[in-house]
Amino acid sequence: MGALLREWRDRRRISQLELALRADSSARHISFIETGRARPSQEMVLRLAEHLDVPVRERNALLIAAGYAPHYPETSVDDPSMGPLREGMERLLTGYDPYPAIVVDGMYQVVAANQGMAMLLEGVADHLLRPPMNAMRITLHPDGLAPRILNLREWRGHLLEQMERQLALMRSSPLRKLYDEVSAYPLGSGGQERAAAGGDHAPFALPMVIEHAGHVLSFVSTIATFNTPMDVTVSELAIETLLPADPETAQTLRRLMP
Structure with a gap:
C-alpha cells in the first residue's frame, strides 16, 4: 500500500504535506x-x-x-442492472446520427455504435468486425480504416499517445499487449499521403481526414466519460463522437445518410 501510494503521489507531483492538507491528515501520518x-x-x-x-x-x-x-464492483455492460445505462447510450448515439459515434470500454472494445459509424466502417475486413470488435485495431490495421486515412501518420500518433497516457495510469498487461500490437502495424500508403482538412478551412483541432465513397471527409474527435462513476466498468466507458471539421463533411454526411 505504501509503495503504491508514494507512486501515485509522485505521478501527481504532490508532496506529503500537500496531500495531508487535502485529505485532512498530517504529513507524519502520510509518511508512516x-x-x-x-x-x-x-x-x-x-x-x-x-x-x-x-x-x-x-x-x-x-x-x-x-x-x-475492493470497494467498487465491476459489472458487465450486458448485466440487466445496466439496462438504463445501455438505453441512455443508445439514445445518445442515435441522436448523433448522421455523424459517427461509438462507445468503447477501457480496452477499446466496441460496446455500441450508431449508423453513422457503421457507414464509415463499410469496406473494413470482416475479421476486424467480428465480436469483440476493437476500435484501435479497426482504425490502425491495414485491413481496417488505415488505408483510407489520408493523414494516417498524424492520426496514428495521436491514438498511440492516447494509449500511452492510459498505460501511465494503469497496470494493464492486456492494454500493453494491445498497444504493442497496434503500434507495430505497418504505416502503409495512407501514411505517405497528406490531405488538407476542409480545403481552405484552417482546422481548429487535429482532424482525421478519410476517404469514403469517393468523398474526402474531415472529422475532429471528442470523448465523453461518466462523472463520479461507482463501478469499474462504467468508469472506463468512453463515448467518442466524430464532429465534422468543415461544412463540406457535414453536407456530405447528410446526403449519404438522410
Missing part, C-alpha cells in the same frame, strides 16, 4: 503509511485515492494492497 509503519483505514485509503485522482480500478488495487476488499 508510505513506509509501512501505519495501516490506513479503508476510509483513509479512499480519501487519499480521491485527492490523488486515482482511476477507479486502481483504487480497488490500493484497497487490496492495504488488506481490504
Whole structure:
C-alpha cells in the first residue's frame, strides 16, 4: 500500500504535506503509511485515492494492497442492472446520427455504435468486425480504416499517445499487449499521403481526414466519460463522437445518410 501510494503521489507531483492538507491528515501520518509503519483505514485509503485522482480500478488495487476488499464492483455492460445505462447510450448515439459515434470500454472494445459509424466502417475486413470488435485495431490495421486515412501518420500518433497516457495510469498487461500490437502495424500508403482538412478551412483541432465513397471527409474527435462513476466498468466507458471539421463533411454526411 505504501509503495503504491508514494507512486501515485509522485505521478501527481504532490508532496506529503500537500496531500495531508487535502485529505485532512498530517504529513507524519502520510509518511508512516508510505513506509509501512501505519495501516490506513479503508476510509483513509479512499480519501487519499480521491485527492490523488486515482482511476477507479486502481483504487480497488490500493484497497487490496492495504488488506481490504475492493470497494467498487465491476459489472458487465450486458448485466440487466445496466439496462438504463445501455438505453441512455443508445439514445445518445442515435441522436448523433448522421455523424459517427461509438462507445468503447477501457480496452477499446466496441460496446455500441450508431449508423453513422457503421457507414464509415463499410469496406473494413470482416475479421476486424467480428465480436469483440476493437476500435484501435479497426482504425490502425491495414485491413481496417488505415488505408483510407489520408493523414494516417498524424492520426496514428495521436491514438498511440492516447494509449500511452492510459498505460501511465494503469497496470494493464492486456492494454500493453494491445498497444504493442497496434503500434507495430505497418504505416502503409495512407501514411505517405497528406490531405488538407476542409480545403481552405484552417482546422481548429487535429482532424482525421478519410476517404469514403469517393468523398474526402474531415472529422475532429471528442470523448465523453461518466462523472463520479461507482463501478469499474462504467468508469472506463468512453463515448467518442466524430464532429465534422468543415461544412463540406457535414453536407456530405447528410446526403449519404438522410
